[in-house]
Amino acid sequence: MTPLIDRARRSAPVASRIVAALFGGYALAALGSVAALALPMSKPQAVLTGMLASFAIYAGAVVWVFAARNALRAWAGLLAAAVPLAAAAWSVW
């Protein structure tokens, strides 16, 4: 194996986590902000609640991604969190 490929192989997990944190985290936060629309309150309040909470979701997701034991678990955790949020978001689609 050439050193370059070897290096790519070794840095793939961390690259995967960075992508999971930056984009996966944002996607989860965005999904959360939409899921908030399912809350029993008026539309503007629900919209604002979603926005307000989204940054906490994002930060939590990033911390999770780097705390998880490996990159696969990091992604799996994000997906697991996304399922109920997606269900809530679906209900108001």
Place this chain on the structure above:
Amino acid sequence: MKTDNVMRDKAQRPAGRGIRQSMSGLHIWAGLLMGWILYAMFLTGTVSYFKDELSQWMRPELAHQAELPDPALVAQRIADELVASVPGSPQWSMRLPDARTNSVYAFWRTAPGGSGAEGGRRAFGEASFDPATGGKVTARDTLGGDFFYRFHFQFHYMPALWGRWIAGAAAMFMLVAIVSGVITHKKIFVDFFTFRGGKGQRSWLDAHNALSVFGLPFHFMITYTGLVTLMALYMPWGEQMAIRTQAERQQMTAELNAFIQPGKPSGQAVPLASVAEMVRHAQERWGHDNVGRVTATNPGDSTARVAVARGESGRVSMSPQYMLFEGTTGRLLETHESVGAAAETRGVLYALHLGRFSDGVTRWLYFLVSLMGTAMVGTGLVMWTVKRRQKLADPERPHIGFRIVERLNIASIAGLSVAMTAYLWGNRLLPAGMAERAAWEIHLFFAVWALTLVHAVLRPAKAAWIEQLWAAAALLALLPVLNAVTTDRPLWHSLGQGDWVFIGTDLMCWALAALHVVLALRTARHRPKLRAAPAKERGGVIGGAVEEGR
């Protein structure tokens, strides 16, 4: 509690990396990558707590305002001026003077089809007015303290939207750095009382910890609320999905701000009723000096509306509270005084970030703790190099990554002090009649900042630190002298007048100069400890920058 979790985590996975180590890595890299931007945002943001005072200082032609003019009369005066100078404007808005401002800032939409409105796009104008005469202020052309304020969330030389996205990304990194920093740091409160001075890296770590822990609630608050101020930009998805009709959009806007939107003008000209009367009405409800903003839509038309908003003192919230008047008759249509729970939460968070509700003492506290936050970012950046210098294979020839961080640190920390002070020097030295003067003050700021980077690259690192810190100290110390020479408001004059904006600025310059002198002397005295003997690993958490895959 956190410690317990950490312990359990460690017990469960003896082979894997502990959570504190992974959080340490996250803290270090999130902090480093955005550290320089964050430092600049923190410092310019800190200064922005005194942006009104700084703006006054930068317009020395405007006399010290010994007592507050009657807001109702001022509102009428400026309204008359706006009606005359921007006829046909669909909307204008003014911020009434308060104890911190001696001019009235107003902005307006230019009349559709009129000059300045290009291709149907909405165009805006803005100006500052003299509350005493109603005329545009004839002070030197400057953005004043607003430059630092705007820079701290949208930077410069780029579309404001890009800047805001960059600021948002930086704030998000900051939030992650704060959370991961807390997790990393298990003995957070014990270490707060530990300071081991003169011990190189340990001292930097202790300083970083003390600054971070003491201000932790503030740093967390300021970062989260910073994101909240622009959350509709960063997280528009819920709004896009739920808010679709015009009515919903209006309902949403009413929850967020006191800017009433102009309806369709009738084309029938009817002059505005007395704006002073409307302001008096609001004063009765909120207090004589607690009327913040007067906004008019379609003034001069039969459909005119005037909104008089409550001032910012006396409540920690930016949620809209205003009285809406019929423009042609002055009849009160509606008093808008409450919003929904989420909107109020957002209003409170917004207000906490801006701190405009503060009285003098609170404002100084804001300034000092925010300065600590700046120092937290700065010490964190410096620690990255201090930590790694000990491990360099050849300290005389560090690797390129180390050199980049080292030099960027110098220019972004010491260099920023030089550049910000240079901006104030430019304000006093650039000729008054210069074309694009306000823009040139800003160009000067960036030119000096760029020069500090060049200097930092060309000089040995330690010499560059010391020279730039001395340069900042000298510029700061001499600024009151420059002010005395170039304006008729030297310190002895301001003292006689009780003009605390000018007194405060002069004294603050000297205090900051002293701070830079101390930093310069300490840097000069510092002897970096190179790894002589295999140093005992002290279980330094920060040492745990284990990269994945190694």
